[in-house]
Amino acid sequence: MNRSAGSGRYLINGYPVGVERVKAEIKKLGCQLDNLCQFLPQDRVVAFAQLKATELLLETEKAIGDGRLFEEHEWLINEKKAIANLEREVAAKEARIEKLNKEVENMERDVARFNERNELLEKVEEYKLKRLWIDFEDKRKVWKGAQAELLKINEQIKQLHADASEHKVPMDKASAAKEEAKKVHMVASRALVAALKEKKKRLQGVYNSETEHSMLNDKINSKEKEEREKGKRIRDRERAIADIEDQLAGLVEPPDISAERTKALREKKAHNDVVVSLETKHDILKDKSHRHGFQLKDLEAKLAGFQSERQQRLVALQRAGHNQIIEADRALQNMQNQFHKPVIGPILTLIKCDNINHRKYLEAQIGKRFLAAYITQDDRDRSKLQEWTKRWQTTAVNMPSAKYEEPIIDQRLKSLGITHRLDQCFEADAVVKAALCDMNQLNITFVIDPKASQDVVDRAVTEVQDGKIFYTPSTRYTKIQSRYGRRETTTSSSPTRDSTLFSSGSSKEDEQNLKRDIQIVQEQKAACDQELKQLKAELADGRKTLEAFTSRINNMGSEMARYLAEKNRFNTQLKAQQNALERLRQQDVGKEIESLKRDMAKILEKRSKETCAYADVVTACCEARASETTALLHAKQCDALYKYLKELYDSETRQAQDLMDAQNAQKEKTLTLKRVCAMAKREAEEKAPLDEERKKRFFEMPQEIDPYPNPEPRPEEGQEGHDDYQEILPGIDECVRAFEEAADEIMCPNDMVLQDFRDKQEERNRLRGDLTEKGGDLNERLEVIETKKQAWLAALRPLVDKINDNFKTNFASIGCAGEVKLHDAGDKFEEWELQIWVKFRAVTDMHILDAHRQSGGERSVSTMLYLISLQELTSAPFRVVDEINQGMDPINERKIFKRMTKAASSSEATQTFLLTPKLLNNLQYTEDCTVLCIFNGPWIAEMAKRWKEMQRALQPGGPVTP
Template sequence: MTQKLYGDEHQLQFTDSNKKIKLKEVNYRKYKTGNIISIELQNIMVYTKGKFMFDSNLNMILGANGSGKSTVLCSINIVLDGSLANIGRASEMDHFIKKDCDQGAITIALKSDYNVVAKIFSETELSSLNIKPSDQTVRITRRLYRFAQKSSKKYDYYINGKKIKTDSAIKLLVKGFNIQLDNLTQFLSQERAREFSNLNQKELLKTTLKSISMDTYNEWNSLSEVETNKNRLAHVITEQQRKLDEANEEKTFLEKKVEENERYSNLQREIKQYDNLLALVKYDEIRKGTQKAEADYEKCVAAFESKSNELKKILKSEKIYSKIKDKVNDEITKFEKEAREHVRSTYNNNNEINSWKHKANEEIANLKHFDSIKRKYETECQKYRTAIEDIEKQISEFVIEEKSDYDQWKQDRLKIGGNRRNLDGELQEETNFITSLKRKQNTAEFEIKKLQNSLTGKDPLLKLDSDDQKRFKTALDAANQKGFKDDVLPPAVACLEVVDDRYADFMNVAISRNTSLAVTFATLEAKNAMGKFISSNLGLNTYLLEQTPIPSPPISIEQLKKLGFDGYASDFLEGHSKVRKMVIEKNRLYRTPVRMNDLDQIMIDKLKRLVDNNGRLIFNQVFAGRSSYKFIKSKYDGQVSVSSFNIQSGRHYRKTGSIVLDDLKKQTQESIAHINKSIERINGEIVERENKINAIRIQLLRLSEEGNEIVEKIKKYEIQAKIHSDLHRQKERFEKNLENAKKKVEEFSDSKTQDMKAKVIKNVLNFKINQSLAILKPIKPLAEDAAKSFYSRQKKRLILQSLENEQLLNQGETGVLQREYKELERQVAETKEFLDEAKNDDVRKSLEKRVSSYSKQDIKALKHLAASIDPLTTTVVATALRSKNSELQGLHFDDESENRLKEISHTIKVINAELPKLQAAFDTASSEFAARDGALKNLVETTVNGISEKFESLFKNVGCKGKVTLSDLSQPYKDWEIEIQVAFRLNAQMQKLSGKTHSGGEQSVSTMLYLISLQRYTKAPFTVIDEINQGMDANNERKIHEILVKETCSSNEGEGAQYILITPKLLTNLYYDYGMQCNIIFAGLEMPDVDKDSHLLNLGAAPMYELP
């Protein structure tokens, strides 16, 4: 017989020279997609030629050390493109070629599903890979070469005998079949066995999620990135908003600086224009000639000397006025005395004289009106001086903070505002977290109420574990919503029971776990609509109810009872008719006899002889007493072997439900206690969070107080600055009023006014004297002396009044003359300077050169400026220039402010443009995160809880304690963790599984039980474990072996799980089950040639062959 492995050019020959045996036919229906069916070796490690066949359940590979057991593990890793680090055996592929051989080859046959493969490759690619819809397997071959010039030529790949150029198709197939050789839960080599125990919590989570499904892992990884991106965007938005606020503050400050710079620059340009105009005026005056300058100088000197003499004369007249006043006062006293004596005796017209005297006094009073106006303005001047001094005193005593302090306060206010925003964000986050915790608390309290009331409820799903309850309830609710309420049926354990509790233990063994906990579809439409959701999303087994009737039993019930049986197992099961039909058909209960008494040897021999027309056994399984019997007929010699095992009490299918109720009550109490602990933990966390919130609120209160204090300082400063500014404006107003009053005083002190006053006084005096003489002429000579005396007195008085008025006028004029004197003195100096410049030829040439450099635009601007100055003289222009320079000194030019303003404006523009995009990205990430977050958390939490329940149950079976804990899922995705806790004594406290804490055997037990607990949820097609049992003691090894067999083996198609366990030895009298396969490797120099004697292929050595 020839078996093709590598294509037309490479063939591996399996020859049976006697032609007496043939390969055992493979039942592909019992394999799952991705299961390994066979491995064929040629010149690999210790093998010249070899082939391994694998069952869909547990496969044991046994052999002595060095016999080539681990070659299977290495071959799987090599062909399926695994990293050499997974096996830790060699650094190069050619090291796996057998010694003294140039090349070797490995072929692995995997169970294929065209629907799965069609999703990976296009039709053209499938055709090029020689993959057809009818193929039950896909055969992958890797041929290794020891000698090759290039490393890429050291191996070739073949798919279904067709050579492929690259290994990309292999990688796609491996990924499509969910094969993960780098995952310790799927591929655990001897060299890496301890790595699993040393995984940290985060690595264990990643490994578990990959085992469940790469889609689940990718979703977790994707959501972790989305969450990280969302948090990053939130932080960036906060930072950008803070930068924007600071930039706006700085922009306002810089705009004021730029305005000041503009005033400074404009003032500089004006100063330059005034300076140019001064040069132009000087040049123009020099150009008109030096004579004018000399004339102006002489004129100024003459005016100065005249004013100087006038001032000296007035100062000298002050002394003369004082002496004359004293003399006139004496004469007036004398004349008054003489006049009184003469008038009293001789003169009767005194009234007339008094009348004229009164008129003269009125005229003199009118003259005094000039002085009263002058004194009024002088009084106003004094009032304004006093007011200005008072304001200056207030300004000097005014206390105001520095402008730098004011700017610092504003910066502090911005900083406090940013801190308050951050604390507000933390407060909101903590508040949301507390809300979430309280929601969890309410959910937990509701769950307790639900559990407390569960025993009195009528819901059949209450018979299930909490995890199974949730998943089945979700499935049935979804079916009800989509209108398939009657076509999607609950699990058998929830709706079936025995007619008599004596048969309940039989049913718990006869009905497989997969069919006990499965959803039954009554119609194909229901399966098409709900199948993917229930099997993929919820991880539940599903079966489609066959529309054909239940097959007939091999013999009638009467004949069976004559044999001593109570009936078939199907006769003692009642409940939902459709679910009952599915269970009976899938588990072949219609051909499984049961009886309450044990079988004796006579009955066993009788059952061995019961065969049908084709020579096949009628009954393969029988339940009797407390045992289950299995009958297997060999295809080689026709011998029938019988195996039996004791039946343990089961929890399902009981009619009275006493065990169910007791177990459920116990589980309910445990669940309530567990939930109460969760509530206590949540309450503790709520208290902790509330304390944190109180601390944040205290910080906010402190920041609020600091902010209010700074705001008060800022307001106080702004009020003080306004008062300070108002004082300066008031001072300027008073100074202006003072200037106006001074001008009025100067007007009444003018020399023309004084001349007018003197003329009026002179005219009045002459007029009064003449009038007095005219009146006195007709008076009798007796009164002449008296009249003369009175007249002399009146005249002297008028003279005295005139002197006093003149002295007052002179005093006012003295101040005016002194100011005019100083002004003339300055003009003399300027005209002298100008005259010297005019006479200096160098100055003239310099000015000429400067003026000639002016452009037409400069001349036009200077003409415009000159038109606004009247008179246009050197003195006036120089005075304006000095004023501009003084104003310039009060300003400051900041060179960097304009560039900095442009930078800040650009920054604000960029931030304003970025913020909406960032907010939109944040909203998108938040909505995406919110839409996907709940589903993944629910899936992970449900799955890990189920793993933990299974793990805890398995650990109880070995007399130890263990559980799997999941971290708080409210924390960021990247911080999620899974922790395995174990205790190998019932009274010991559980600890985290660790290579540093636990022994090798304890690590092996924990690892195996975790892998078995994970089996129900993983989509991995197979699990390979190398010598995991070597560190265990005999008791643990026996228990682990029994658990592994029961959990992985099933006689039904499509059930069980494919495990490949490599071990050098096994204990005696271990528990074995149907569907389990042992590959025992015999190797050595004295091995006989099987090709020459096919009879050496006995039942134990060659299960893949069958005799004709």
């Protein structure tokens, strides 16, 4: 087979052939590559032990002889399955015929009962037809009774209408009297309301006149008091005027200082120009100092960034190949306000891990690419982040709904030397751990105790089923599933390298340069601040001098201003006092008092009139209240009489209306009964017309039936109430009852019993014909199967006995016990089994080989001894066993190797190839054993010599491989 560029082709004797041709050639040679009894890889030893006993029998049949046993066994299984449906069909037909025989036998009695029952039912139907005419007579009587009831209701309605007419005239008179009394009461009520309004109005007039009298009296008292105090008030005003004139005379006018003030203003202006120049210079120095401060803060921030762990890790990622990571991170931080949720990262900066070994494991497991990735926490941010990832060539992971639960290291894992799962070896937010578990499977990666021995490490890697990767300080172990089965795994190992990203720092040279720049800027700022301090002192002195000039100029103008302000204030006060004194002298309070007393007399007169008017209104109000009460009582009496008469009238009217409703209902009932009676007559005439023959037999009764089972006194013929139809009605009912009871006593399944009887007879005859045909076919095929079975067993049992003898001998040679048994399952050929029984310890019983019960070494020993037992029986040209000795202890390995070489060295035995990476020292080899080492051995030199000769022949004069 040649294979290159992902494809391959098969060659036989140098000619290309197809896969089917290759398979055919292999089959001719007796090679069975899929048979574990001929080709057993190391990772399929467990699969061999897990073979079902039925599968082991099939594989053994394939491996021994020429494969005819397997073909015969397979034919028996398929043939038995093929006739299974035929057997079930024949059995079903036989059961069905037996059931039909019983059903037909039972139905013969049912048919006889059915005919007898039909005769009785015909008699029942005849008497029921007579009952139709009797029912018609009953309905006609009911209809006549309804007509009589309707006439009675009509008479009652007429009487009620006459009674209602007698009560209507006095009711109308009472209604007119009630309306008249209401009108009289309404007039009296209006008069009472008007009187009450007038009463309220007059009362308000009394209150108003009393208020005017009180107010005027207060004014008179006030004026009399003012008249008594007028002289004192005039003297007080005159003294106040004299005091103000004395103060005006005592004011002294200040001298003129305008020339001195002008000179002071010129000096102030000159000094102000000096202060302005100092302020300008101060602002320039202050701005320069601020610039130095901003520059210093920027440099210190950069230094802090160099010294921070996050910045160090960004620099480490940059040196690891992510050249734009720092610029990309700065751009992302500026975009944070555009996202719905913060975008975090890189992942390397989000992990806090202090353990050196754990750092190595994390860097090896996660990888540099994902350590530089960022994490989004909202699906809506993905589109915005795509442009950023393309621009800076970085990676982003979306985790919109991250859920993470801290794992637990149980006691079983601790006993195997496991200290952590890898997601427990660092601190980070839940979203970061969820992302790393999702991408890098940290939750199924385990950390083994650094102090654990190699045996403990191997045991942990083998027995922790859910683990894929395991770390120790020096080695990483990876479990790989075999392609032959999920339960078979192999383990690879690789060295664990030191972490370069978690421990990397910034450049020392860059940090020293940055510190030197900071020192230069600090010195420049200190010099600037010192000069600024001196300038501030000069500026403070200048401003103090300028304030002194300002205060002096202000004081020069304030003396004149105070003089003028005092003079104006005194003049204003003097004028106000003089005007008040003039008004006080011109007042005549005596005349005002006389005028107020005259007004008082008028108010007293008005108050007396208002009081008398109020008394008259109160009297009129009482009279109106009495009239209104009398009218109300009369109206109530008229209303009570009207209600009494109206209740009588309404009661009679309602009774009449109720009877009219009953009259309508009775009319409807009468019409309905008439229609029912007509329908009953029509039905009787259609189903049982009274011809002459039927009239003669209408009153006839069977002699065996009593027509009057419950005799009661009945009117004789010619007496009132006598009815011929009613006379025979009990007899008809008794006939119907008697014949129906007799028919019901005859048990009959259903009305289709005759048709069902005929159908079952036809089905039974048809099934008998089919059973005769298919039963013969079944018997013939069963005879063939039995013949084949005996031939198969005659060949199989001796071979199994031979295998059992070999297996017992091989097991006894290693000090253990073993047997091979053939389990007979009768005609269930797919359930025949070949069972391997083993016993490795004296204290245990013989039991079937089980992959869950035996250890790996015991499974390997049992498997190899069974294969050796097949050695002399197989027809294959060679057999291959791969690394079967890897799970054995040295003692068993030597015993097994000895049995294998002995079995394979016999002249009739098939060749056996044992592939293994190592063997024990000092093993015994027979002369028929050959040891082949890949790319080594005495034939290598010969092959190299022939290769050089071929090169010289194909390329004369060309270079020769050294």
